[in-house]
Amino acid sequence: MRLAAEALSGERGGEVIFSGTSFAVACGEALLVTGPNGAGKTTLLRILAGLLRPAAGRLALDGGGEEWPDVGPACHYLGHFNAMKTALTVEENLVFWQRFLGQARMTVSEALEAVGLEDIEHLPFGYLSTGQRRRAAIARLLISYRPVWLLDEPTAGLDRASEGRFGQLMRGHLREGGMIVAATHLPLGLEGAGELRMGEEAT
Amino acid sequence: MSETANLTARLTALANPTRFLALAGNLVPWIGGASALVLAVGLGMAFAAPEDYQQGITVRIMYIHVPFAWLAMFCYAVMAASALGTLVWRHPLADVSLKAAAPIGAVFTALALVTGSIWGKPMWGTWWVWDARLTSVLVLFLMYLGVIALTRALDDQSRAARAAAILTLVGFINIPIIKFSVDWWNTLHQPASVFRLDGPTIHPSFLWPLLISAAGFTLLFLTLHLMAMRAEIWRRRVSAMRRMSARAAEGKLAEGQAS
Amino acid sequence: MFALYLREVRLGVRAGGGALTGVLFFLAVVAVIPFGVGPDLDLLARIGPAVLWIGALLASLLGLERLFQADREDGSLDMLLIADGRHMLALSVFVKCLAHWTANVLPLVAVAPLLGLFMNVPPVGLAAATLTLLIGTPAITFIGAVGAALVVALPRGGLLVSVLILPLSIPVLIFGVAASRGAVAEPDPFLPPFLILTALTLFFAVIGPAAAALALRNAD
Numbered sequence: 001m002r003l004a005a006e007a008l009s010g011e012r013g014g015e016v017i018f019s020g021t022s023f024a025v026a027c028g029e030a031l032l033v034t035g036p037n038g039a040g041k042t043t044l045l046r047i048l049a050g051l052l053r054p055a056a057g058r059l060a061l062d063g064g065g066e067e068w069p070d071v072g073p074a075c076h077y078l079g080h081f082n083a084m085k086t087a088l089t090v091e092e093n094l095v096f097w098q099r100f101l102g103q104a105r106m107t108v109s110e111a112l113e114a115v116g117l118e119d120i121e122h123l124p125f126g127y128l129s130t131g132q133r134r135r136a137a138i139a140r141l142l143i144s145y146r147p148v149w150l151l152d153e154p155t156a157g158l159d160r161a162s163e164g165r166f167g168q169l170m171r172g173h174l175r176e177g178g179m180i181v182a183a184t185h186l187p188l189g190l191e192g193a194g195e196l197r198m199g200e201e202a203t
Numbered sequence: 204m205s206e207t208a209n210l211t212a213r214l215t216a217l218a219n220p221t222r223f224l225a226l227a228g229n230l231v232p233w234i235g236g237a238s239a240l241v242l243a244v245g246l247g248m249a250f251a252a253p254e255d256y257q258q259g260i261t262v263r264i265m266y267i268h269v270p271f272a273w274l275a276m277f278c279y280a281v282m283a284a285s286a287l288g289t290l291v292w293r294h295p296l297a298d299v300s301l302k303a304a305a306p307i308g309a310v311f312t313a314l315a316l317v318t319g320s321i322w323g324k325p326m327w328g329t330w331w332v333w334d335a336r337l338t339s340v341l342v343l344f345l346m347y348l349g350v351i352a353l354t355r356a357l358d359d360q361s362r363a364a365r366a367a368a369i370l371t372l373v374g375f376i377n378i379p380i381i382k383f384s385v386d387w388w389n390t391l392h393q394p395a396s397v398f399r400l401d402g403p404t405i406h407p408s409f410l411w412p413l414l415i416s417a418a419g420f421t422l423l424f425l426t427l428h429l430m431a432m433r434a435e436i437w438r439r440r441v442s443a444m445r446r447m448s449a450r451a452a453e454g455k456l457a458e459g460q461a462s
Numbered sequence: 463m464f465a466l467y468l469r470e471v472r473l474g475v476r477a478g479g480g481a482l483t484g485v486l487f488f489l490a491v492v493a494v495i496p497f498g499v500g501p502d503l504d505l506l507a508r509i510g511p512a513v514l515w516i517g518a519l520l521a522s523l524l525g526l527e528r529l530f531q532a533d534r535e536d537g538s539l540d541m542l543l544i545a546d547g548r549h550m551l552a553l554s555v556f557v558k559c560l561a562h563w564t565a566n567v568l569p570l571v572a573v574a575p576l577l578g579l580f581m582n583v584p585p586v587g588l589a590a591a592t593l594t595l596l597i598g599t600p601a602i603t604f605i606g607a608v609g610a611a612l613v614v615a616l617p618r619g620g621l622l623v624s625v626l627i628l629p630l631s632i633p634v635l636i637f638g639v640a641a642s643r644g645a646v647a648e649p650d651p652f653l654p655p656f657l658i659l660t661a662l663t664l665f666f667a668v669i670g671p672a673a674a675a676l677a678l679r680n681a682d
Contacts, residue, residue, distance in 0.1 A: 049540070049544050050543075050544060050546075051540055051543055051544065069547075070547065072544055072546070072547060073544075073545075073546075073547035073548060075544065077540060077541070077544055079537050079540055080537070081535070081536050081537025081540075082536065082537060083536055083537035083538045083540065083541050084536065084538075085469070085473055085536065085538070086536075087473055087476045088469070088472065088473065088476070092469075092472070095465075096465050096466070096468075096469045097541070099465035100465050100466055100541075100545065100549070101541075101545065101548070102548060117452070119448070119452040120448065120449050120452045123445050123448065123449050124445070127445055127446050127449045128449055129449065129450070129453065131453075132449065132452075132453065320579075329503065329582055330579045330582075331579050331580050331582065332501070332503065333496050333501030333503075333506075338496075338501075341493060341580075342493075345486070345489060345490055345493060348482075348486045348489070349486065351482070352482050352483050352486055355482065356483070388497060389501065
C-alpha cells in the first residue's frame with residue numbers, strides 16, 4: 001500500500017495557502033509535516049482525511065484494494081479536538097468509537113492500559129486533565145484498525161513520559177506496516193521518518 | 204496569629220457539612236417517626252370527621268390538599284431563606300438546602316395541583332378552571348421548575364448556587380405581584396361564580412384534623428429535606444473524590460515512571 | 463449505528479437537562495395563553511389543540527442548534543464525516559435526529575395530554591392531539607436538522623435556526639392541527655389530514671437528513 005499525493009494545493013477562505021506539494025508514504029513509513037504556523041499543515045491533513053477538497057492535485061491510496069479504496073476510510077484522524085463527550089465516561093466514549101468505527105483491534109481496557117489510563121476508565125471524560133484527555137483520544141487510534149494515522153499535533157498537552165509512550169505506540173504501528181502522517185513541531189521519536197517542510201517558499 | 208485564626212475559620216467551614224451530616228443522620232429517624240405518627244393521627248381523624256353537608260365525601264381530600272398547598276408556599280419560603288444564606292452569609296449549607304428543597308417543593312406543588320384538580324372535577328365539572336388560586340399555584344409550580352432547571356444546567360457548583368439563589372429571591376419578591384395581578388385578571392374575566400371553600404367559618408370538627416395533618420406533612424417535608432440535603436452533600440463528595448482520583452492516577456503514573 | 467443512537471440518547475438525558483428545559487418551555491407557553499385570551503373554558507377548548515401544537519413546535523426548536531454544534535466543537539463531527547464510507551453520513555444524521563427526538567421531543571409529546579387538561583380539551587381531542595404530535599414532531603426535527611447543519615459554523619446560530627425552520631414547518635403545523643381538530647369538530651374529517659401528516663414526516667425523514675448531510679460536508 002502506498003499513499004501518494006501529487007501537486008496538491010489547498011486553500012482556506014478562498015486563499016491558496018500551499019500548492020504543488022507532492023509526497024509518497026509507503027507501508028511502515030512515517031512523514032513529519034513541519035513548518036511555521038499558518039503554513040497549511042492542518043489544511044493538508046484535513047485534505048488527506050477527505051474533510052476538505054484539494055484545490056488542485058491528486059491524492060490516492062494505491063494498492064488498498066477493496067477494503068481501503070481511499071485515504072478517508074483508511075485513516076484515523078487525530079485533530080486538535082479529542083472527539084470525546086465530557087458527560088460520558090472514558091470507557092463509554094471509547095466503547096462507542098470502537099462500535100462505530102468497526103475493525104476492532106485492541107479491547108478498550110487494553111488500549112487504556114497502553115496509554116496509562118486504566119485506573120480512571122470509569123470517570124467522566126470532563127474530569128480529566130488536558131494530557132489525560134489527549135491520551136484517551138490516542139487510545140481511540142488503538143481500538144480499531146486503520147492503516148493510515150493522520151496526526152495533527154498529537155503530543156499537544158502530553159508530558160515527557162506520555163510522549164515516550166506514544167512514540168512506542170507509533171513505532172509499533174509502523175512495524176505492523178502502518179503509515180503515519182503527522183503535523184508537528186517536536187521530534188516524535190520516529191527515526192528515519194521523512195520530513196515535509198511547508199511554507200518554505202513563502203519565507 | 205491571623206494565620207491560625209484563618210486556618211480555624213477554614214477548618215470550621217470544612218467541618219460544618221460533616222457535623223451536619225452526623226447531626227442530620229441522628230435526627231432523620233426521629234423526625235421521620237414523628238411525622239409518621241402525626242400523619243397517622245391526622246389522617247385517622249380526617250376519616251372520622253363528619254362529611255360536609257354540601258360536598259359529601261369529596262371534602263375529605265381537603266385534609267391532604269390544604270397541607271400540600273401550605274407546604275408549596277412554606278418550601279418556597281425555606282428556599283428564599285436559603286437563598287439569603289447563600290448570597291449574604293455564603294453559608295456552605297444554604298446552597299445545599301436550596302438545591303435539595305426545590306424538587307420536594309415542586310412535588311408538593313404538583314400534588315396540590317393534582318388534588319385540587321381531583322377535588323374540582325365533581326365541583327366544577329372539569330379538571331381545571333382558571334381560578335385565581337389555582338392559577339397562582341400553577342405559576343408557583345413553573346417557578347419551582349425554573350429553579351430546578353437552573354440548578355441542573357450549570358456544572359460549576361458555586362456559580363449554580365448563586366444563580367439559583369438570585370432567581371429564587373427575585374421570584375420571592377415577585378410572588379405578591381403575581382398573586383395580585385392574577386386575582387385582578389381573574390375578577391376581570393369571571394364574576395364571583397366559582398365555588399370557594401374558604402368561608403369565614405370553618406367548623407372545628409374540620410379544623411382539628413386539618414391542622415394535625417398539616418403538622419404531619421410539615422414534619423414529613425422536614426424529614427425529606429434533611430435526607431435530600433444529606434444526599435446532595437454525599438453527591439458532591441463523590442464528585443470531588445472522582446476528580447481527585449483522576450489527579451491521583453496521574454501522580455501514580457509519574458511515580459511509576461520515576462522508579 | 464445503534465451505538466450512535468444509544469450514545470446520543472444517553473448524552474441528551476445526562477447532559478444539562480435539555481429535555482427538562484424543553485418541557486418547561488412548553489408548559490410555560492401553554493400556561494401563558496389563557497392570560498392573554500382570558501379563562502373562557504369554551505374558547506380554550508376550541509383553540510386548545512392549536513395551542514398545544516404551537517407550543518410543541520416552539521419547544522422542539524429549542525435544543526436543535528446544538529444538534530451538530532456540540533459535535534463540531536469537540537471534533538466528533540470530523541469523525542462522522544470521515545466515517546462516511548462506512549456509515550453513510552445521511553444515515554448518521556438520521557440516527558442523530560431520531561435520538562434527539564427521543565431525548566428532547568418525546569417528553570413534550572408525553573406531557574401534551576396533561577397540558578391539554580389545562581385548556582379544557584375533551585378526551586378525544588387530547589388523544590388526537592397527542593397522536594398527531596407523536597406522528598408530526600419527527601418531521602420538525604428532520605427539517606430542523608437541515609437548519610442546524612446550515613448554521614453549524616456560526617457562533618450564534620440558535621435564533622437563526624428557528625427563523626429558518628419555522629416557515630418550513632408550516633405544512634406540518636397545518637395538517638397536525640387540522641387532524642386534531644378533525645377528531646373533535648364533527649364535519650371536519652380526521653383521517654385525510656392525518657395521513658398527509660404521516661406522509662410529510664416520511665418525506666422529511668428522507669429529504670431532511672440528506673440535505674443536512676450535504677450542508678455538513680460543505681460547512682468548511
